[in-house]
Amino acid sequence: MSIKRALVSVSDKQGIVDFCRELSALGVEIISTGGTSTLLAKEGVPVIGISDVTGFPEIMDGRVKTLHPAVHSGLLAVRDNEEHTRQMTELGLDYIDLVVVNLYPFAETIAKPDVSYEEAIENIDIGGPTMLRSAAKNHAFVSVVVDAADYAGVLDEVRAGGDTTLETRKRLAAKVFRHTAAYDALIADYLANVTGEPLPERYTVTYEKIQDLRYGENPHQKAAFYRKPLAAQDTLTAAEQLHGKELSYNNINDANAALQIVKEFEEPAVVAVKHMNPCGVGVGASVYEAYQKAYNADPTSIFGGIVAANRIIDADTANLLKDIFLEIVLAPGFTEEALEILTKKKNIRLLKIGSLSTASARKSSFVVTSIEGGMVVQESDVHSVNPEELQVVTTRKPTEEELKQLLFGWKVVKHVKSNAIVLAANDMTVGVGAGQMNRVGAAKIAIEQAGEKSKGAVLASDAFFPMGDTLEMAAKAGITAVIQPGGSIKDEESIKVANEYGIAMVFTGVRHFKH
Ligand SMILES: NC(=O)c1ncn([C@@H]2O[C@H](COP(=O)(O)O)[C@@H](O)[C@H]2O)c1NC=O
Numbered sequence: 063m064s065i066k067r068a069l070v071s072v073s074d075k076q077g078i079v080d081f082c083r084e085l086s087a088l089g090v091e092i093i094s095t096g097g098t099s100t101l102l103a104k105e106g107v108p109v110i111g112i113s114d115v116t117g118f119p120e121i122m123d124g125r126v127k128t129l130h131p132a133v134h135s136g137l138l139a140v141r142d143n144e145e146h147t148r149q150m151t152e153l154g155l156d157y158i159d160l161v162v163v164n165l166y167p168f169a170e171t172i173a174k175p176d177v178s179y180e181e182a183i184e185n186i187d188i189g190g191p192t193m194l195r196s197a198a199k200n201h202a203f204v205s206v207v208v209d210a211a212d213y214a215g216v217l218d219e220v221r222a223g224g225d226t227t228l229e230t231r232k233r234l235a236a237k238v239f240r241h242t243a244a245y246d247a248l249i250a251d252y253l254a255n256v257t258g259e260p261l262p263e264r265y266t267v268t269y270e271k272i273q274d275l276r277y278g279e280n281p282h283q284k285a286a287f288y289r290k291p292l293a294a295q296d297t298l299t300a301a302e303q304l305h306g307k308e309l310s311y312n313n314i315n316d317a318n319a320a321l322q323i324v325k326e327f328e329e330p331a332v333v334a335v336k337h338m339n340p341c342g343v344g345v346g347a348s349v350y351e352a353y354q355k356a357y358n359a360d361p362t363s364i365f366g367g368i369v370a371a372n373r374i375i376d377a378d379t380a381n382l383l384k385d386i387f388l389e390i391v392l393a394p395g396f397t398e399e400a401l402e403i404l405t406k407k408k409n410i411r412l413l414k415i416g417s418l419s420t421a422s423a424r425k426s427s428f429v430v431t432s433i434e435g436g437m438v439v440q441e442s443d444v445h446s447v448n449p450e451e452l453q454v455v456t457t458r459k460p461t462e463e464e465l466k467q468l469l470f471g472w473k474v475v476k477h478v479k480s481n482a483i484v485l486a487a488n489d490m491t492v493g494v495g496a497g498q499m500n501r502v503g504a505a506k507i508a509i510e511q512a513g514e515k516s517k518g519a520v521l522a523s524d525a526f527f528p529m530g531d532t533l534e535m536a537a538k539a540g541i542t543a544v545i546q547p548g549g550s551i552k553d554e555e556s557i558k559v560a561n562e563y564g565i566a567m568v569f570t571g572v573r574h575f576k577h
Contacts, residue, residue, distance in 0.1 A: 063225050065088075065225050066157075067091045067156070067160070068161070068256055069094070071097075071112075071128060071193070072098050073167055074216075075098065077213055078101070078102075083106075084217050088217075088221060092107065092110065093110045093112055093115050093158070097122065112127055115156075128193055129189050135150065136156055136158035138199065140202075160216075161206045161207070163190045163193050165191065165194075168248060169292060189293040198236075198410055199235075201232055201235035205234060206231075206235060209237065244291075245548045251268075258469075259326035260360055269289060271287070272289050274286045275308075275309070275311050284371075296418050297321075298318045298392075301413040301414065303414075304396065304401065304412060306412060307411060313368065316335050320334070320335040320392060321389075321392060321475055326473040326474075326476075327575060330348055330351070330354040331345045332345075333369070334367045334368070335369075343356055344358075346511050349372075349374070350376065350378045350382070358490065359492060360491075360494070360511065362400060365420075368389050368390040369383065373393070374393060374397060375395050377402045380397075380400035380404050388410055391404065391410060394415055418543075422462070443574060445574070451570075452465075456561055467520040467522050468522065468543055469545075471545060471574065474491055474494075475523065477494045478494060479577070480524050480575045481495075481503070481525065483505045483532075486514055492511075492512040502535065509539045515538050517540030519542070520542065523547075524546050526549045526553065526573070527552070529556075530552065530558065546569065547574075548570070
């Protein structure tokens with residue numbers, strides 16, 4: 063078999079003229095729709111209008127142009143089925159051997175900030191996916207191209223053998239069904255938002271590949287990195303890598319964790335992350351000061367860590383960063399001098415991310431976690447505490463400084479794997495107890511890490527204390543103030559201990575478990 067007749071109908075016209083010119087030179091007859099055929103004709107490529115094939119005008123603003131039996135029988139006929147070929151001859155229909163279609167730009171349309179509902183709906187392509195699906199189903203005989211990246215390969219095969227191979231047609235067909243499925247998933251998602259059904263009876267998500275990864279969490283696991291089609295600019299999926307080796311699977315998870323924490327802060331902040339938990343967080347008057355605090359919070363653990371900042375990295379900060387081994391530095395930018403300093407280090411990865419806004423830390427979206435055989439979906443934890451709603455439950459109220467540190471600790475503990483305890487003092491973390499099976503264990507780790515620094519520090523707990531033991535331990539370590547959700551049947555036990563030691567304790571009424 064050879065390709066004799068192609069149907070071309072594309073919204074994105076890049077590369078189409080050269081592709082069709084080549085096809086035409088190889089003896090392929092080209093049929094095309096409105097805008098595509100006008101362009102081809104203008105560029106001197108011989109083209110037959112779709113209406114000449116269907117005997118029907120393109121009507122309703124292009125809503126109906128290729129939706130016609132003359133098109134779909136030409137695409138769907140089983141060429142070695144006698145009944146099909148008889149019908150084709152009887153009705154005077156011709157086969158179509160190649161379909162080249164890309165769709166109305168639905169994603170680009172809904173990405174526009176001022177898009178109207180009507181405009182979005184008008185950009186749902188019907189004729190295009192129908193042709194793609196007909197051709198893809200009949201890939202035993204028909205080639206189908208939905209991606210301009212495949213133009214060259216198809217041309218090579220047609221040049222060499224008059225047609226594509228069955229293997230190529232299968233691959234192209236599979237790509238088409240992924241494409242139309244993703245296209246429909248985005249429409250479904252858009253309409254679910256319009257109708258206020260974020261958790262519908264079928265969850266149809268679509269992601270596009272950013273890059274293959276060398277391996278997953280461990281070298282024997284295959285892995286790749288994907289993004290949502292309309293992911294925000296201040297997410298890791300939109301980060302630009304300025305320097306360093308390819309990101310790894312673990313790098314991506316850690317950098318994402320660091321980014322979520324740093325977005326909590328309005329003031330200059332730096333976060334160091336190891337294994338998805340913060341090992342040091344600092345805020346200050348400048349990124350330089352914030353980094354010093356994040357570093358001093360735990361100079362041991364930061365080694366080999368991921369550092370995220372919410373301000374542009376300047377030369378002074380870069381000079382500090384360069385002194386230790388870091389996997390990644392992630393920031394809204396780097397001054398030229400800073401880049402010069404840091405790019406001297408071969409092993410550091412530098413990521414530039416769109417300007418960060420604390421608003422995005424407050425914007426709820428749905429996040430998915432896989433389980434074997436399924437997944438669970440929940441809103442992201444975007445709650446932030448309003449200082450006026452804090453309930454002081456002890457005789458002593460926190461001082462202004464204590465309150466500042468409590469609110470800082472609360473922002474951090476939200477991002478620490480449960481059970482989580484964070485000790486803070488002087489706008490930095492001094493102890494982090496993460497992922498323990500009991501709360502006293504988490505507190506013990508945080509207090510041990512803080513050492514002398516626990517004296518006068520404050521403590522944040524991601525969930526309530528089931529009994530008074532954690533508070534007893536905190537008091538003995540010199541903690542002066544505590545922030546926690548409250549709500550335990552034994553709250554009174556903790557309040558009693560706090561009062562005995564003169565600790566000021568506030569309840570937030572909100573829990574921040576993180577698994
Ligand atoms: N309605 C139809 O019969 C139809 N046939 C093809 N299209 C789309 O029209 C676009 C190309 O239009 P034009 O060649 O007029 O620029 C392509 O994205 C193609 O997928 C159609 N449009 C939408 O449904």
